[in-house]
Amino acid sequence: MSQTFILDGKTISFADGQTIMQAATQAGVFIPHLCYHPDFKPHGSCKLCTVKVNGRQTASCTMRAIAGMVVESDTPEINAERLALTQMLFVEGNHFCPSCEQSGNCQLQATAYHLGMMSPHFDHFFPNRAVDASHPDVLLDFNRCILCSLCVRASRDVDGKNVFALSGRGIKTHLIVNAKSGQLADTNFTLDDKAAHVCPVGVILKKRRGFAVPIGERTYDKQPISATAKAVAEER
Amino acid sequence: MTYQLETAQHPEKLRRVAIDPVSRVEGHGKVTILLDEQNKVHQVRLHIVEFRGFEKFIQGRPYWEVPVMVQRLCGICPVSHHLAASKALDVIVGAKKLTPAAEKLRRLMHYGQMLQSHALHFFHLCSPDLLFGFDSDVTKRNIVGVAAAHPEIAKRGVLLRRFGQEVIRVTAGKRVHGTGAVPGGMNKSLTIAERDELLKDIYHIVAWSRDAVRLIQKVHIQDPGLYNSFGIFRSNFMSIVGHNGDLDFYHGTLRARDDNGKLIFDGVDYQEYDRYIEEEVKSWSYMKFPYFKSLGKEHGWYKVGPLARVQNCNQISTPFAEHERKEFVDYAGGTPMHAPLAYHWTRMIEMLHAAEVIKELLHDDDLLSDNLMVEGERKMEGVGVIEAPRGTLFHHYRVDENDLITMANLIVSTTNNNQAMNEAVRHVAKRYLHGREVTEGLLNHIEVAIRAFDPCLSCATHALGKMPLAVELVDPEGQVIHSLSRS
Ligand code: SF4
Ligand code: FES
Numbered sequence: 262m263s264q265t266f267i268l269d270g271k272t273i274s275f276a277d278g279q280t281i282m283q284a285a286t287q288a289g290v291f292i293p294h295l296c297y298h299p300d301f302k303p304h305g306s307c308k309l310c311t312v313k314v315n316g317r318q319t320a321s322c323t324m325r326a327i328a329g330m331v332v333e334s335d336t337p338e339i340n341a342e343r344l345a346l347t348q349m350l351f352v353e354g355n356h357f358c359p360s361c362e363q364s365g366n367c368q369l370q371a372t373a374y375h376l377g378m379m380s381p382h383f384d385h386f387f388p389n390r391a392v393d394a395s396h397p398d399v400l401l402d403f404n405r406c407i408l409c410s411l412c413v414r415a416s417r418d419v420d421g422k423n424v425f426a427l428s429g430r431g432i433k434t435h436l437i438v439n440a441k442s443g444q445l446a447d448t449n450f451t452l453d454d455k456a457a458h459v460c461p462v463g464v465i466l467k468k469r470r471g472f473a474v475p476i477g478e479r480t481y482d483k484q485p486i487s488a489t490a491k492a493v494a495e496e497r
Numbered sequence: 498m499t500y501q502l503e504t505a506q507h508p509e510k511l512r513r514v515a516i517d518p519v520s521r522v523e524g525h526g527k528v529t530i531l532l533d534e535q536n537k538v539h540q541v542r543l544h545i546v547e548f549r550g551f552e553k554f555i556q557g558r559p560y561w562e563v564p565v566m567v568q569r570l571c572g573i574c575p576v577s578h579h580l581a582a583s584k585a586l587d588v589i590v591g592a593k594k595l596t597p598a599a600e601k602l603r604r605l606m607h608y609g610q611m612l613q614s615h616a617l618h619f620f621h622l623c624s625p626d627l628l629f630g631f632d633s634d635v636t637k638r639n640i641v642g643v644a645a646a647h648p649e650i651a652k653r654g655v656l657l658r659r660f661g662q663e664v665i666r667v668t669a670g671k672r673v674h675g676t677g678a679v680p681g682g683m684n685k686s687l688t689i690a691e692r693d694e695l696l697k698d699i700y701h702i703v704a705w706s707r708d709a710v711r712l713i714q715k716v717h718i719q720d721p722g723l724y725n726s727f728g729i730f731r732s733n734f735m736s737i738v739g740h741n742g743d744l745d746f747y748h749g750t751l752r753a754r755d756d757n758g759k760l761i762f763d764g765v766d767y768q769e770y771d772r773y774i775e776e777e778v779k780s781w782s783y784m785k786f787p788y789f790k791s792l793g794k795e796h797g798w799y800k801v802g803p804l805a806r807v808q809n810c811n812q813i814s815t816p817f818a819e820h821e822r823k824e825f826v827d828y829a830g831g832t833p834m835h836a837p838l839a840y841h842w843t844r845m846i847e848m849l850h851a852a853e854v855i856k857e858l859l860h861d862d863d864l865l866s867d868n869l870m871v872e873g874e875r876k877m878e879g880v881g882v883i884e885a886p887r888g889t890l891f892h893h894y895r896v897d898e899n900d901l902i903t904m905a906n907l908i909v910s911t912t913n914n915n916q917a918m919n920e921a922v923r924h925v926a927k928r929y930l931h932g933r934e935v936t937e938g939l940l941n942h943i944e945v946a947i948r949a950f951d952p953c954l955s956c957a958t959h960a961l962g963k964m965p966l967a968v969e970l971v972d973p974e975g976q977v978i979h980s981l982s983r984s
Contacts, residue, residue: 359674360566392557394899400559468900469590471561475677475685476670 264328268312269335273326281321281332282310289494291487292334293343293372295350295461296409297322299493301418304410307350309343309372344376351381354388355404356462362471363463365479369407371486393438395446398468405462406436412465416456424450436464528943530926536933541926543919543947552905560586560896561680563905567892568674570909575674576610576665577885577910580747581892584881586680588768589896591873598866599682604747605858606668606677607883608851611746612702613661614886615803615848619709620654623841623948627716631938631945650712653705657848660695660702664855667691682870692859699856703817706849710821713845717838718828728837728921728946731756732798733789734805735913737767737884742811744818744850746884752809753789753799758833761789767882770891776908786916787908798916801888803843808833813846815853821846837921837949885910921946 263274268285275284280303285292296307305323312321313333321334333339350356350369358364393401408427413436416424424445428437440447450456457465476482484492531540551570555563564582568575580603587595595603624643628650644651662672667687669675676684717724735753739745742752751765751773765773776785777794788797799805808826813819825834825842858864881892888910895904911918925946929939 359569360562362562362565392559392901394559394901400900402559468559469561471559472565472676472679473684476675477685 264326266326266328266330266332268332275326279326281312281314281324281326284326285321285334286490286493287497289491290334291490292321293375293486294322295368295372295407296411298411298414298459298461300455301411301414301459304414307346307407307409309346311339311342313339340376343372344378345382347373347376347378348380348382350407351378352383352385354386354406355390361405361463362466363405365474365476365482367463367481368461368486369405371481374481375486393443393445394468395444396450396468397446398452399445399450399457400466400468401438401445402464402466403436406464407462408434408436409461411459411461412436412456415459416450416454419455422449422454422456424448424454424456528922528947530930530943532930536930538926538931541919541923543915543922552907555902555905558902559900560589560894560902561900563894563902564678564680565674565676567907570907574610574614574886576606576669577883577890578892579669579675580607580678581881581883581885581890582894583678583680584748584883585879585892585894586881588879588881589876589894590680591875592681592871593873594871595682596866596868596871598686598863599869599871600747601858601861601863602668602683602686602869603678605855605864606665607747608854608858609661609664609668611661611851611886612706612848612855613658613665615844615851616654616657616661616709618886619713619841619844619848620651620657624650624654626941626945626948627713627841631942653709657702657705657709660698661851664695667695679870681872684869686866686869687864689865692864695855696859699852699859703849703852703856706845706852707817707821710842710845710849713842714821714824717842724838725834725836727942728925728949729835730917730920730924731835732800732917732920733761733792734809734833735789735799735801736806736809736889737882738810744806744810744813744822744847746806746847746851748883751882751889754809754833756833756835758808761791767891768880770880770882771893774908776912784912784915785908787913788916799913800917801910801913802840802886803847804834804837804840805888806884807843807846813850815850815857818846818850818853821849837946840949887911888913918947921949 264277265272265274266281266284267273268281268288268290271288271290273284273288273290275287279287282292282294282297282303283299286299292310292312294307294310296304297310303320303322305320308320310321311318312324313319313336314324314330321332347369351373356369358367358370361367364370388404390403392403410427412425413427416422423439426437426439427434429435437443438445438448452467457467459465529540529542530538532538551567555566558566563586564579567578567582570578583603587593620643624647628643628647665675666672668683668685669677670685678684733753733755735751737745737749738752739747739749743749750763751767751770752763753761753773755761762773773790774787775790776787778785786794786798788794789799790797807813807822808829810822813822825839825846828834829839877897878895879893883890889908890910891906891908893904893906894902897903922943925942929942933939
């Protein structure tokens with residue numbers, strides 16, 4: 262049975278149990294997001310997907326669609342808030358796009374472009390975080406972690422390994438590796454794990470790959486991030 | 498080869514003149530001159546603020562990031578750092594010999610860089626001095642003035658540079674700070690369309706480069722009194738030379754000669770550069786002073802860059818540039834030319850060579866090949882050396898078993914020329930400033946000497962001829978008694 266709601270003036274149909282994010286994506290409407298991934302249970306932490314439902318703010322990745330609801334997403338006001346959140350993520354970690362191998366494939370960078378971010382605006386924290394290069398095949402560069410918990414969910418729910426966890430609270434929250442030594446080499450993590458391939462930024466990296474993909478052929482060279490929803494819709 | 502004028506006997510009694518920052522060089526430099534009441538020069542120093550912090554910064558980073566990261570050292574010749582680092586890391590990933598396609602694509606990128614950098618330096622930064630004179634009207638002594646008086650020359654300067662940038666774009670993916678080279682090879686080849694686009698322009702690029710050599714040759718020969726002696730000092734010189742002693746900007750072995758042209762060393766594998774070269778630290782400068790170990794600090798310093806390279810090689814492999822090299826050698830009379838202003842002439846010979854090599858490469862189908870990567874036995878240490886537009890550039894890294902950088906040492910071209918530039922400035926100060934009232938035109942003479950070396954002092958670039966210049970004359974008590982500024 263097809264039910265609908267209104268998103269930015271457009272009628273969107275949805276199935277029972279679908280979130281606003283899922284229904285919008287299927288309909289080819291992009292809502293910015295970082296901690297949402299279609300393969301995993303939503304986490305609702307980054308708040309980038311915030312929309313207004315009947316005038317009240319809510320995370321569209323966790324909110325179930327209800328027939329007849331009126332949702333605003335692509336408005337100057339909401340986008341300004343998304344921009345501010347994105348800028349905060351940039352200053353909170355060390356995101357040096359010019360020398361980052363994930364540049365062009367990074368969801369944070371692509372989202373910043375999408376939102377028209379010209380500068381980080383806020384003062385940089387410049388946190389001092391060491392990389393973990395102990396694993397033979399995978400490098401962890403914690404400098405770029407945005408705490409989306411996708412690797413935590415992938416390792417726990419898909420790989421059944423629990424390699425990663427978020428530890429600490431509030432501004433002190435950080436990603437840890439579940440090993441006595443805290444080192445990735447001392448876990449049973451492998452390059453085949455789902456968790457090795459879900460990081461939206463440049464933390465969990467296949468070693469020695471670096472800049473193998475030339476400029477022009479990277480994910481977001483070919484299409485902006487906003488086109489990803491359209492691609493999903495077209496596939497259906 | 499002396500240290501005259503490096504340190505005054507009684508600096509406390511002297512007036513200080515600072516040219517800060519030196520304009521129309523890339524980045525920041527400062528010259529301080531100590532004068533007494535009769536305007537006699539007692540001490541001259543070129544201070545260069547160099548970003549040595551970089552070597553610390555990349556420690557603990559994964560090695561494959563480095564070729565892209567080090568480009569941030571410089572906005573003018575990032576490709577040189579990109580390639581020198583890649584060459585050092587080739588050694589580390591065991592890529593003893595790259596595939597023909599990878600080597601040629603890198604060479605193409607590098608010669609494109611050489612072309613654009615030399616064109617920028619000559620047309621934008623130096624042609625105002627060379628065409629109008631060193632103490633000509635300061636309001637016209639800039640590229641805008643050149644465009645008004647010699648529109649064709651200015652236009653070619655712009656187009657030559659743009660062509661070089663285009664070569665970089667198709668090989669590195671971007672005009673500035675691309676990727677392109679990776680340890681063990683390249684990440685892209687050329688498409689036929691990209692190649693053909695460049696082929697359309699290369700013939701007049703070669704022709705214009707020939708004209709540029711003639712232009713500077715004429716300017717030089719017309720005024721030998723000035724061009725053969727301005728800022729002159731004798732020194733050793735060094736560069737890499739390629740196969741058979743050919744001029745080669747991308748790869749070769751180290752060769753050094755003394756001021757008479759006699760070989761000091763030759764055929765040196767640059768993996769062992771630190772057995773031949775040492776760097777001295779001086780308290781008054783952030784930039785180190787390298788010298789040949791065998792000759793010691795006092796006599797072992799040297800110059801690098803176009804003037805060194807063109808006189809160090811046995812021959813140039815491309816016909817037009819080789820013809821011009823012979824003309825130059827003839828003019829010099831069979832002994833090495835040491836005049837700093839001869840840098841300009843040799844720089845244009847190099848630009849012509851770069852254009853000719855690009856032309857040859859564009860006719861080579863290897864550029865279209867996808868056979869781009871090799872690897873071999875992993876090593877812990879590697880050195881990469883390249884002839885950057887401004888001279889020999891060394892990148893040296895150590896990597897641990899987890900792939901992180903544990904040590905980095907860079908000797909950049911401008912550091913190699915540090916002592917040489919200081920000498921040139923001292924000679925000019927003595928000849929032109931000594932005993933005279935300091936004027937803007939006279940101070941520009943100092944800058945002309947520095948600019949001949951095309952020093953790349955940091956990563957900044959500046960608006961053409963608009964860089965603020967402040968000069969202060971300070972008495973022994975530190976009081977400013979006279980100041981000059983242009984902004
Ligand atoms: S490492 Fe990546 S996937 Fe894991 S929490 Fe951080 S940003 Fe998310
Ligand atoms: S995507 Fe919804 S809160 Fe992160």
